[in-house]
Amino acid sequence: MxxxxxxxxxxxxxxxxxxxxxxxxxxxxxxxxxxxxxxxxxxxxxxxxxxxxxxxxxxxxxxxxxxxxxxxxxxxxxxxxxxxxxxxxxxxxxxxxxxxxxxxxxxxxxxxxxxxxxxxxxxxxxxxxxxxxxxxxxxxxxxxxxxxxxxxxxxxxxxxxxxxxxLAAAGDADEDGDDRDDATRNNATGDTDDGPMLPDDFYGDRVVLPPPPPVPAVDALTELDPAVLRIALRSSGVAATQVAEAFDDLATFYTEIKRRT
Incomplete structure (x- = not known):
């Protein structure tokens, strides 16, 4: 078998x-x-x-x-x-x-x-x-x-x-927030004779925005399949003994293009 x-x-x-x-x-x-x-x-x-x-x-x-x-x-x-x-x-x-x-x-x-x-x-x-x-x-x-x-x-x-x-830090923040609410409950802004007041920082001038997401660096050569690239170079007339040198030339040209752009 x-x-x-x-x-x-x-x-x-x-x-x-x-x-x-x-x-x-x-x-x-x-x-x-x-x-x-x-x-x-x-x-x-x-x-x-x-x-x-x-x-x-x-x-x-x-x-x-x-x-x-x-x-x-x-x-x-x-x-x-x-x-x-x-x-x-x-x-x-x-x-x-x-x-x-x-x-x-x-x-x-x-x-x-x-x-x-x-x-x-x-x-x-x-x-x-x-x-x-x-x-x-x-x-x-x-x-x-x-x-x-x-x-x-x-x-x-x-x-x-x-x-x-x-989660522990979040719990501590909740407790701190409750303490502040108890201490300021009688002075909290709310309804007045003229109607409800605008909440503090209504336009968000003091809002702390999160940092922008990171933009990953992309290197075109690292995204290429080495085997496919080797076949492409051989098909273009590059000798088998010169493939490694062609890789280096491509890396040099690509680095120069990125520098100029």
Whole structure:
């Protein structure tokens, strides 16, 4: 009886959800297309071992080209739960906590928690590569992004907090609000002889708006399938021995185009 053939392994993905893409975009911001392509291969082939996600700190071991794995550390700027709750209330997005508890990724809360610039995620690796983001750091970030896709609360942990801490901060804010209401109940503005008064800050001049959503940096070369690009170059007359050099030329031309635009 012949052995049953196994089908191809499922393709791994990351950056499927908005919160995950926001995290990946800031880590990739300082990386070039060659490192990103290599890191994607490491992610796909499961080179990242022992991923540990703590409050504001991620560690892993990544198998590279040497016998011993390289050790990676990601350290993020941490968010303050009280500040997040205050901003959610000011923007009328207090319901985002319940949405998160249901497994959703509300964009309002994501804009307050997710990193917005490369400096928000510092990285270090024991490999000799001096690039701002080596393939081992990027592969680790891709694994974190995949975890965020599966479980949105992972982003909270990466940024130094969790859902219980946010709920506790929300409860404290409710108690503070009740105390203020009791102290000012007799002086509250309401109906007058001339009719109801306009509420304080009727035109919203003092409303604190949330920060604009981050715009992910897009590098056209990293979005191209290397195998398809190789076939296209060969079809255009590039010799097999010159494909790598053609890749480098394309990267140089693309960088110059972006600089001029």
């Amino acid at each position: 012949s052995a049953r053939r196994r089908g191809p392994a499922p393709v791994r993905g990351y950056g499927i959800t908005g919160w995950s893409r926001a995290f990946v975009s800031v880590v990739e911001a300082e990386a070039d297309h060659r490192h990103i392509t290599g890191a994607r291969r490491y992610f796909r082939d499961r080179h990242v071992d022992g991923l540990q996600i703590g409050e504001g700190r991620v560690t892993s071991s990544v198998r590279g080209t040497q016998l011993d794995p390289f050790e990676v550390i990601l350290v993020t700027r941490v968010v303050d739960p009280e500040t997040v709750i205050d901003l959610l209330r000011r923007t009328g997005s207090a319901g985002d906590l319940l949405a998160l508890a249901r497994g959703e990724q509300p964009p309002g809360l994501g804009n307050l928690i997710a990193p917005t610039e490369s400096a928000d995620v510092e990285s270090d690796c024991t490999c000799p590569d001096e690039a701002p983001r080596c393939v081992h750091v990027l592969a680790t970030a891709f694994e974190v992004a995949a975890e965020i896709d599966r479980r949105p609360t992972t982003l909270l942990q990466v940024m130094g907090t969790d859902l219980p801490a946010l």
